[in-house]
Amino acid sequence: MKRKILGLLLSAALVATMAAGCGNGGSSVGTDSATSAPSSTEAVTLEFTQWWEPELAEGALRGIMDEFEAENAGIKVKLISGPYASTKQQVVAGAAAGTMSDVVGLDGAWVSDFVKQGAIANLTEIMKKNNYEDSQLASQIKLNNATYMIPVVNYVYPVFINKDLMDKAGITKVPVTRTEFREAAKKLTNTKNNVYGWILPLSLEAPNGIQNDVMSWAWASGVSMLKDGKPDLTNAEVKSAIEFVKSVYDDGSVAPGSFTMAEQDKVEEFTNGRVGMMVDSLAHIKTIRKSNPNLNFVVTALPAKDGYTGKRGMPYASWGIGIAENSRHQDESWKLVSFLMSEKINSKLSTTANAFPGNVSSKPDFTGTDPLFATAFDIYKAGYPANEFVGLPVAEQLMRSFDEQFQLLLDNKQNIDDTLKKAQAEWEKNF
Amino acid sequence: MITNSSIANKSKKSTLQSAKKKLSPYVYLSPTIILMTVLMLIPIVMVILYSFKDNVIMNKNPVFAGIKHYVDIIKDGTFHQAIYNTLYFTVMSVIFHFVLGLSFAMLLNTKVLKPATKSLFRVIYVLPWVFTATIIAILWRLMLNPNGIINYMLTTANIVSNKIEWLSSTQFALHALTYINIWSGYPFFMISLLAGLQGIPAELYEAATIDGANTVQSFRYVTVAKLKPIIVSMAMLDFIWTVQQFPLVWMTTGGGPIHATEMLSTYTYKLAFSSYNFSQASASAVIVLILSMCMALFYVKNQKAGD
Numbered sequence: 001m002k003r004k005i006l007g008l009l010l011s012a013a014l015v016a017t018m019a020a021g022c023g024n025g026g027s028s029v030g031t032d033s034a035t036s037a038p039s040s041t042e043a044v045t046l047e048f049t050q051w052w053e054p055e056l057a058e059g060a061l062r063g064i065m066d067e068f069e070a071e072n073a074g075i076k077v078k079l080i081s082g083p084y085a086s087t088k089q090q091v092v093a094g095a096a097a098g099t100m101s102d103v104v105g106l107d108g109a110w111v112s113d114f115v116k117q118g119a120i121a122n123l124t125e126i127m128k129k130n131n132y133e134d135s136q137l138a139s140q141i142k143l144n145n146a147t148y149m150i151p152v153v154n155y156v157y158p159v160f161i162n163k164d165l166m167d168k169a170g171i172t173k174v175p176v177t178r179t180e181f182r183e184a185a186k187k188l189t190n191t192k193n194n195v196y197g198w199i200l201p202l203s204l205e206a207p208n209g210i211q212n213d214v215m216s217w218a219w220a221s222g223v224s225m226l227k228d229g230k231p232d233l234t235n236a237e238v239k240s241a242i243e244f245v246k247s248v249y250d251d252g253s254v255a256p257g258s259f260t261m262a263e264q265d266k267v268e269e270f271t272n273g274r275v276g277m278m279v280d281s282l283a284h285i286k287t288i289r290k291s292n293p294n295l296n297f298v299v300t301a302l303p304a305k306d307g308y309t310g311k312r313g314m315p316y317a318s319w320g321i322g323i324a325e326n327s328r329h330q331d332e333s334w335k336l337v338s339f340l341m342s343e344k345i346n347s348k349l350s351t352t353a354n355a356f357p358g359n360v361s362s363k364p365d366f367t368g369t370d371p372l373f374a375t376a377f378d379i380y381k382a383g384y385p386a387n388e389f390v391g392l393p394v395a396e397q398l399m400r401s402f403d404e405q406f407q408l409l410l411d412n413k414q415n416i417d418d419t420l421k422k423a424q425a426e427w428e429k430n431f
Numbered sequence: 432m433i434t435n436s437s438i439a440n441k442s443k444k445s446t447l448q449s450a451k452k453k454l455s456p457y458v459y460l461s462p463t464i465i466l467m468t469v470l471m472l473i474p475i476v477m478v479i480l481y482s483f484k485d486n487v488i489m490n491k492n493p494v495f496a497g498i499k500h501y502v503d504i505i506k507d508g509t510f511h512q513a514i515y516n517t518l519y520f521t522v523m524s525v526i527f528h529f530v531l532g533l534s535f536a537m538l539l540n541t542k543v544l545k546p547a548t549k550s551l552f553r554v555i556y557v558l559p560w561v562f563t564a565t566i567i568a569i570l571w572r573l574m575l576n577p578n579g580i581i582n583y584m585l586t587t588a589n590i591v592s593n594k595i596e597w598l599s600s601t602q603f604a605l606h607a608l609t610y611i612n613i614w615s616g617y618p619f620f621m622i623s624l625l626a627g628l629q630g631i632p633a634e635l636y637e638a639a640t641i642d643g644a645n646t647v648q649s650f651r652y653v654t655v656a657k658l659k660p661i662i663v664s665m666a667m668l669d670f671i672w673t674v675q676q677f678p679l680v681w682m683t684t685g686g687g688p689i690h691a692t693e694m695l696s697t698y699t700y701k702l703a704f705s706s707y708n709f710s711q712a713s714a715s716a717v718i719v720l721i722l723s724m725c726m727a728l729f730y731v732k733n734q735k736a737g738d
Contacts, residue, residue: 089704092704096488096489113489113707116489117488117489117491118491194578202687202688203685203687204684204685204686204687204688205681205682205684205685205686205687206685255577256577256594256596256599257576257577257596257598257599258599259596259599259600259601259687259688259689260598260599260604260683260684260685260687260688261599265576269578274578394705394706394707396705397701397705397706397707400701400705403687404687404689404690407687407688407689408689411601411688411689413689430706
């Protein structure tokens with residue numbers, strides 16, 4: 001009998017614990033999440049989900065948040081930080097479940113899908129409501145004429161060139177045109193010494209090589225892969241850029257292993273001096289210097305087609321910011337966004353992040369930093385940030401489907417016209 | 432004197448008692464039932480329901496779409512490739528897990544080696560199983576890199592003249608990936624079979640020898656016969672697990688180059704988290720579920736037969 005009672009009690013305890021567990025989960029979300037509504041006297045705690053904190057120096061972002069809290073009594077910021085990939089999953093899940101944090105770090109590639117879900121707020125309306133002067137913003141990610149994401153800081157992707165290999169190959173000046181680049185890649189390639197002119201990561205796991213290393217050749221010459229916001233991959237200029245990349249590949253100037261190579265492999269090969277040139281984020285300068293302090297390299301703008309004299313588009317990635325549509329604290333959230341976009345704070349953040357500011361008046365402080373940042377800033381100012389995947393629906397899938405067709409082209413399994421036609425057809429399904 | 436009311440009371444009491452008796456097993460089982468319902472039944476039912484809607488999560492008001500997603504998937508050439516790749520990857524993995532597992536288990540069960548030597552090799556052989564999929568993926572990506580140690584050894588030994596792009600070539604990627612999976616999974620077979628081998632009485636081998644059985648016959652009629660229930664169970668479980676293998680494939684090749692290593696798991700993942708087509712991904716997941724259920728049924732049947 002005693003055993004029976006004990007068994008029943010244990011069962012009841014287990015069920016109760018489970019119910020309590022579920023209940024606690026729900027209430028904690030309710031307390032801190034976007035859906036909770038505090039009374040007017042209650043301090044507001046904003047949730048801010050982003051991947052920035054782990055990528056900055058320890059305490060840097062928290063320090064900025066402390067400044068914000070000091071300036072805005074009654075508003076607290078709770079940082080929810082994680083690596084990029086897990087932040088993405090968290091934000092996607094939050095958007096689906098309606099539990100997105102009040103303020104979210106965004107990548108331009110996610111925006112269109114979140115807008116479609118109605119998960120992120122129309123910032124144009126919020127800016128209007130708060131009389132915010134948006135001319136101070138360097139760029140805004142718009143859909144249907146409304147802003148949904150503001151790039152807080154930008155990371156540009158210039159061409160990195162190994163100066164020692166360049167000198168050894170007898171190349172006297174950095175390539176400015178596609179022809180010069182192709183010739184330089186050929187000269188730098190020395191298969192006996194296991195050195196290649198260029199490196200092209202086309203991994204299907206993270207297909208951003210299509211954005212940074214392939215399409216960037218079109219943008220650098222002022223070419224667009226879109227027409228009226230729709231795919232236009234079959235135009236002659238895009239074809240010319242793709243033909244160029246294929247020609248460098250066919251020359252044997254590209255490091256082997258492209259089809260499953262990821263961005264980190266590219267950086268590693270360059271750092272180890274096995275590759276002469278790569279298109280890469282400035283964010284990696286510190287990593288390269290740390291891993292190989294003796295590597296002598298320079299940065300330059302992406303070469304354009306021969307004879308092109310216009311401004312050059314430079315691929316970039318942003319730390320963007322947005323506000324949850326279902327946030328009950330949109331006004332407070334906007335205060336945080338405008339604080340991060342203010343001249344002083346944006347300068348500070350871009351300096352800490354080794355990135356370029358999202359506020360037109362902000363200036364990163366290059367004192368004590370790598371001189372290549374200042375060089376890159378000059379290149380950035382001379383051209384314009386270009387990334388046409390930003391704001392497109394299912395941007396990552398667009399890159400992936402293009403990547404699949406492009407790999408077939410490089411593998412000589414189809415010609416360039418079929419490649420572009422098939423990629424165009426795949427893309428059109430998503431528009 | 433027995434009154435009507437006392438009879439009624441007694442019968443009421445006995446009904447209550449029998450109800451209690453009938454209910455009590457369910458009360459004991461309730462934590463498991465609740466857990467299974469919340470963690471398994473509800474998600475499975477939800478995924479099945481999602482697969483019949485036009486699109487969920489991305490679409491706030493999804494509508495019934497019938498079997499459209501199933502038809503689309505079955506017509507998709509990439510899905511056919513994913514099925515072929517998954518079957519090749521799974522069947523080869525299970526076969527080689529068994530062959531290597533049994534070989535190493537017999538080696539570790541031999542009386543020829545000293546116990547200390549056997550213990551050392553036990554640790555060495557079990558190592559691949561200790562690593563997580565992430566570590567295995569990084570390790571093999573480095574080793575199979577065109578500049579990696581495998582190519583270095585092959586070129587130095589003049590076995591190949593040019594570096595092979597193991598994971599980046601459509602010709603080699605699936606085989607290389609299958610090899611990695613075989614390497615990482617055989618210890619599970621090995622340990623289970625070793626436990627089985629240690630349970631075979633020595634008398635059976637003696638009897639076989641007296642009956643005139645040679646080594647091959649002893650192996651066939653004693654070792655394999657006694658290990659058969661373990662082998663069948665392990666093979667079925669391994670089949671189910673390998674069909675679902677995702678992290679290793681994703682982190683080594685991402686399903687590429689082109690679709691050379693596309694598996695049902697990567698195909699489903701891409702539909703969900705790249706195309707945000709959660710309903711179609713659910714349909715694909717249901718197909719994987721049906722495949723796994725078929726094997727699970729065989730497994731349960733086999734277990735019952737064993738009992």
